[in-house]
Amino acid sequence: MVSEIILKRTLSENGDLKGASLGTRILVNRLRVELRANPSTLAVKLAELKDYVARNPAAAAELASA
Secondary structure: OOOHHHHHHHHHOOOOOOOOOHHHHHHHHHHHHHHHHOHHHHHHHHHHHHHHHHHOHHHHHHHHHO
């Protein structure tokens, strides 16, 4: 499981996700755009990313190494 700190950093930074799958990149990019538009939704976006990672173990490894 990826730590919450890594997930928050993933959402708040514009780091490159070139090693991640297309689905992970699309989700993270969408969450970043929505978060920039409304920063008060951090908890909701973080919960969505946590749920995705819980359902996709490969995504956890991708985000941990990004």
